[in-house]
Amino acid sequence: MEQKGMLIVLSGFSGAGKGTVVKELTKDDNYRLSVSATTRKPRPGETHGKDYFFISKEEFEDMIRKNELLEHAQYVENYYGTPRNYVQSQLDQGYDVILEIEMIGALNVKTKFPEAVLLFVTPPNAKLLRDRLTGRGTEDDTTVAKRLARASEEVEFMDKYDYIVVNDDLQTCVNEVKSIIVASRNKATNNINFINNIKYELNEIAKGVN
């Protein structure tokens, strides 16, 4: 099998528990979590280089110009993006790299890295999704409306993802994600060198026999 790592892109509905899934995954030493760059200010408790790389607008636009970002997008006047260098170096070393990013970014990554694996995390059914979006009535109307608008947008692109992962029982969900990563490594399209090597060897044997 080929040695290069897999690029795993994780998105999902608000409240689906993406963060917890990612946390569980990164307990395994084979996975590396990509850290995004952003121009927004750090919130209390957030660490530079761990939660985000907090950089200035000028630095961010410089990275765009130098093609140093895998993807980037703008939300509420702030830039968010994935630095390419870290991702590429980890993949080259054979680590699987996890990007936890929004839909637009995810679909952009897929156009640049067609072999990237796109996963969408969702609650197990629409009723639970509704409960999480509406906060069972405890959230104010603006928050509910915002979450709803976002989810309605996301659901239209859900079928552009490669895989749908239900987060009902956390451990089951994490195991499914791990299975998807194993399966992706076994895809024939990710093992062209292996196949060509076997072809070559069979040819050599045939020469020896005839």
Place this chain on the structure above:
Amino acid sequence: MEQKGMLIVLSGFSGAGKGTVVKELTKDDNYRLSVSATTRKPRPGETHGKDYFFISKEEFEDMIRKNELLEHAQYVENYYGTPRNYVQSQLDQGYDVILEIEMIGALNVKTKFPEAVLLFVTPPNAKLLRDRLTGRGTEDDTTVAKRLARASEEVEFMDKYDYIVVNDDLQTCVNEVKSIIVASRNKATNNINFINNIKYELNEIAKGVN
């Protein structure tokens, strides 16, 4: 997630250990092994309905005419084929069905069941493949030549399979096959109803909010 079972098609090089892999898989109650029909005579120890359905040439041709076979092929004057009824009924009940069949049959199944998952089992490297094909010099030339011709044919279609599975350590190999089955169940294309249901529900909530 949808409840229907997955159709798993397993092929592989001679000596790659397909049979052992299948045996391990069917220890798990969720998997059902499809039994092929054939017109060849049973060998000592083979049981009708377990190893094969041993039927006459007339019966087989009748099944072809009635479209009761998922795929069929002819080798050395004998017919081999996969009865459709058993496979379909197990899938409908939510069981994963494993077909251990030859390349031609496998590719035929894929055209009829595009959602079928095609796995090709191979030794870990070309040197081991050669050893198994040549029997380390203990086999007669005709046997070696026959295996080699077959492998050379198969290798040309290896990239038509969805997944390549290396059988080096048996348990690793079996776990990879299981991961591939889990991943297949999570494919977005296999969860269109689930996605549509969520879309519908989000629409309903939006109506209630506005």
